[in-house]
Amino acid sequence: MGRIALLTVSALILVTAGAGAWLYEHLNGNIKSVGIDGKGGQEKADAFGRTPINVLVIGSDGRNNAADCKLGGGCGSASSTAGHNADVEMVVHVSADRSNATVMSIPRDTMTRVPACKDPDSGQSTSGYYGQINSALQYGAACQVATIHQLTGITIDHFVMLDFSGVVKMSDAVGGVSVCVSDNVYDTYSHLKLSKGTHTLKGEAALEFVRSRHGFGDGSDLGRTVSQHLFLGAMIRKFKSAGTLANPAKVYSLADAATKALTVDTGLGSVKKLVDLATDLNKVPSKRMTFTTMQTTADPENKDRVVPAAAAKSLFATIADDQSLTSGSGKKKPTSSPSATPSPTATVPASQVAVQVQNGTTTGGRASVIAQALIAKGFSPNTTTGNAPEQSARTTITYGPGEQAQARTAAAALGLPASHLTQGSASGVVLVIGSDWVSGTSYGGSGDSGGSGSSSEGAGGSGGSSDTHAAVADAHAQTADKTKGCAQVSPYKTVEINGVPMTPAQAYAAASGKKDSAS
Template identity: 85%
Template sequence: MSDPWGEARGRAATRARSAARDRSGVRDRSSSVPHQRHADDGGPRRASHGGRAATRQAAHSRGRRANRRARPAARRRRRIARIALFTVSALILVTAGAGAWLYEHLNGNINSVSLDGKGGQEKADAFGRTPINLLVIGSDGRNNAADCKLGGGCGSASSTAGHNADVEMVVHVSADRSNATVMSIPRDTMTEVPACKDPDTGQSTSGFHGQINSALQYGAACQVDTVHQLTGITIDHFVMLDFAGVVKMSDAVGGVSVCVSDNVYDTYSHLKLSKGSHTLKGKAALEFVRSRHGFGDGSDLGRTVSQHLFLGAMIRKFKSAGTLANPAKVYSLADAATKALTVDTGLGSVSKLVGLATDLNKVPSKRMTFTTMQTGADPTNPDRVVPAAAAKTLFATIANDQSLTSSSGKKKAATSASPSPVATVPASEVAVEVENGTTTPGRASAIAQALTAKGFSRNTTTGNAPEQSSKTTITYGPGQKAQAQTAAAALGVPASHLTQGGTAGVVLVIGSDWTSGTAYTSSGDSSSGPADTHAAIADAHAQTADKAKSCAKVSTYKTVQINGVPMTPAQAYAAATTKKDSAP
């Protein structure tokens, strides 16, 4: 049964709500059917809206918690990054500071001396490259406590009055850095020492004929100039070591391995070694390189050969990976070298010394040739020597940048050369008129002095040529060819430079192809061709630096003595039972 009032009231209420909805534009969902339908359909939608909000709220909460956790981690990462950056920066600064300190420290060790252009000037090859010619000097001075103790003779007048060049080696590195030659000049060589003055001591000389090693008393530049004049080889640089320097260098590389052919005891240098191989350090190394009575014929010639073996072993040690790859050894070597060396100003910094070492290191050991200048007995003193004729060819190979080995390290075959004439008239019967055809002052005097020192007539004269000459020539009068040949042979002037004139006398005109030295080397003279490399090493005791198994030949002569009794070095070794060996 229905209630009419109720229906009416429902319709009125519906109309009222509809009117209200129309007026407000908002639908009243509380009682309409659609509202119910929405209620049925919209329930889940309202639940969905509530889920997203809850999800956002949860996510927000999780984010806050994650942010709270992430912020300390981020701060830690930033802090670690700052610490790392600071540490790296500090390391860079410390390393740079240490490097700068080390560089200045090593630079401060170096003692340098100016050459003042004494050694001449190199000529570049077709590619603009220049060779390096370095004079290595071993000083026998005892002008400080260390050298005095090592060298002996402390306190005597002779031990402290100047010093001589105990060792002289011309080290030539080719322009292309593919090969090198090391030529020893015996200290007993007689030659012309030019006018010199030591800038440090003020000691000076107007020039004299004497032993080549004595030039060092007037400064290292004087020694360089003397070698330059004797050989005609341009000398770019020098390095000089004293007794203490040899000790420091041998210790810095951890010792140098050498071999001796027999038991040896040199009672002068105090070297005492048993037959076989030894590693020499410190004083033992110095005793070995100074020993002149223990090896060869007991003279300075035998000593140069043993020195070459020592240097070859040291070079191999330098090149070994164990030395160059070890920072401690490299520093020790650099520190010892800079403290031990006196050099010219052209090498007076660590960077320049490193550059020189780099150039030397480019040359393979098998293409480093050690030689000794060929000599003959000095006619005025049997205890002294003079350069032999063959030495002029050896000088020429160095001056002309010719290698003495092939690419395989073997000795080169002979090359064609224009030889000097053979002397057929005694020098004492030949007077030469020497004329300077160059712009270099004093050339005529230097050559004239060299001639008279070789025994030429005292009637030899000097003067200036009527005009400058590009080529050195010897002109002779009718019937005087033999005299001209004697002069040419003494000076090393090729036969192609001799011509006959119409006036009596032998006239030597010095050309611009010979601006230095007293031995003509054909440097820059294409007409004479290359030097004979086979002749250059004849009787020069040539050997290469890679010969690790070579032994120093102990002298078989009675070159030493014990208690006044002459003995061979091997006999002295057997007799000196209480003398401790220099090395195990």
């Protein structure tokens, strides 16, 4: 939804450029912005001075106005995000050379570490906790950005947030979005009720579709992310279709709705800045925009929650390393992608390598644990420990000129992907342990949590060493031009009527007197 809003603003400027300053100021006045104060990290430019763009798109469940309250759920009166959750979280990555993009959904049921945060508007603060990822929004949008950055290691440059009423306004303004469902479906929770086949959804029906988590897939948030990708792909095609951009009235209506629906970071807090970003986004052809969902596994502490699966490390690293998930033809990368682990031939004996191990986490003793593990593996007893100058979201090895082989030896011993290696100006091999590795002695081992962050390698989507085949494994990857299938209705008893559990199709038959959402 955020991408559509940005494209709309850009189109409006082109179509109605002669309308004058009033229109520009009117749209500027619609936009709400807040600061994120570098909570998402800082991008590194490639050799040509280009940087990728990473935008966190947030769908808030906030209901702080009459329009939102009417759409269901609890209501509030505050203008801040206190008490709100992030129903939808998508990291939109646009490559440094603007040739490809990735949209990665992070299920709202993901359990992770939320860092210390304070919302400058509400004053609500936390010293940090382990909890559901969507709850970070209660401490402000900057906290949600920081939490995603800490989990994935991906630099988050900007955020775009929409609430319930924003989804309704956007779908109405674009003239409706065409979606297909594989069977009759009635989600008694989101109230979506559709017969098998294709429907054009507007207003509340569109909101019911993107919010439905009991109607599709396995009846969890994982199924919902896939149906949301189908919806967004259809909306992108509708937006670019003939007649939409050629009609100034339609474009104005959509742009006005988009800017009113948006809350953005201060880096995007004007029409001009949104247009600049929209221009970059629009350069990416649909066949080179990949929709994915972060791979997950069941939380061992709570079967109703999930944690990132081991494969998510590859997906995070691929995005952070600015690698495309498609080839030039728009097909997914072949299985012959290079391995994520360092080549064992480009190493030197461990006994010749002394590592400076620095703890960049809030977990005490991590440097000592890893240093002892390295020495036990035969590394030089001159290996040292200490605290990093500052906390780090990503584990890295920095090596001096001519010391890449030593760094690769250390990385291979620790299971650290080559994308985490970078050359510095000072001599020595320095391992900084980040918050993506808070336990265990092997980065890819059992019990380790993983994310990886930005690297100067692979900028422009053409280099890097992350395994792109592993990155899309079980990630439900498909390109925007291919998102034309039907949302798969859940075959499980995920809903109930009058206390009786049933499948969404059975519920549809049982609720014959209820009007369909698209009728």
